[in-house]
Amino acid sequence: MKTIKKLTISTLLILGAFFITACGGTQAKEKTTTVKLGVVGDDSDVWDDVKERLKKDNIQLEIVKFTDYTQPNAALNEGEIDLNSFQHQIFLDSYNKDHGTDLVPIGETVIAPLGIYSEKIKDVKELKKGDIVAIPNDVTNGGRALLLLQTAGLIKVDPAAKQTPTVKDITENKLDLEIKELDAAQTARALSDTTVSLINSGMAVDAGFVPNKDAIFLEPVNETSKPYINIIVAKKKDKDNSIYQKIVKAYQSPETVKLLEKTTKGSSTPVWEDAKK
Known part of the structure; x- marks a missing residue:
């Protein structure tokens, strides 16, 4: 009986130590x-x-x-x-x-930077009368695209429109460029159907372009950016x-x-x- 009692106490002590260790380990493990x-x-x-x-x-x-x-x-x-x-x-x-x-x-x-890309010309100066230009159709990226076309010397927009001009705010378009508004994800895919497309940098990279190498005109990064x-x-x-x-x-x-x-x-x-x- 004494031997059984000792074994029982020893077993309980071991089990108790295991339980404490197990609980402590669980508490120490941080939740993801x-x-x-x-x-x-x-x-x-x-x-x-x-x-x-x-x-x-x-x-x-x-x-x-x-x-x-x-x-x-x-x-x-x-x-x-x-x-x-x-x-x-x-x-x-x-x-x-x-x-x-x-x-x-x-x-x-x-x-x-937003860029102007083309499969047909190497410089924005090569654009001709009536050429097709694709831009994003949402207000902010579309406005940014129009401002970039203005920076490139291709159009002028009403300054009252500030950073979100629309095609209705174009005040000068000497080449009578045909501006097509497409979903931003589609402007890169439209390159074969346009003379130039204005493509957001992320979309351009996804399409296999290196913006500061492949764009024929790239948005300047300055204090207005x-x-x-x-x-x-x-x-x-x-x-x-x-x-x-x-x-x-x-x-x-x-x-x-x-x-x-x-x-x-x-x-x-x-x-x-x-x-x-």
Whole structure:
């Protein structure tokens, strides 16, 4: 009986120690948080790299890819995703105004110049009377495209329209260019049917172009470019979310700068350091 009693006590002590260790181990293991980030297009190399680096912070970044600019803000507002990264401030302001949403920027990423591309000419000076020009059909990117055509010396627009002119605001079009408004995702695909197309940088990269090499005219990056800085966006209630701020910090890193240079060939310029000065 004494032997059995001793064995029983020993067994209980061992089981107790195991239970405490097991519970302590469970408590010590940090919970992984999954965050869904919406992007537009197929090129997610930079965010894939950020995703890997976030694992050490127990953040699982799920990248959700959309095919056009109309989807990610709606998905964010409906709670289908937690963040998105595809737009500049003017686009966001226009979306909030038109849809009654309250989405806010929580961090800057890059500025990606809009470009004029062609399969038929090598210089904008080669454009002829009546040539077809494709531009994005949304207010903000369409306005940006018209301003770029003005910078290239091809048209003039009413300055009263500021940064969102429409084709109705064109005050001079000496070449009588035929301007076709298409979904931003379609302007690259329309190159065979147009003389030139104005293509957003991300869409151009997806189409196989290197913007600062292949564009026949590229938007200048200067002090007037700030409204076109791309941003990471969240719901207003989440603007101070600590997990989301870690994601912003992981993006705004030297590793990202190096990868952007490699993947975009210098066509996308990191701006967060200058933006915070």
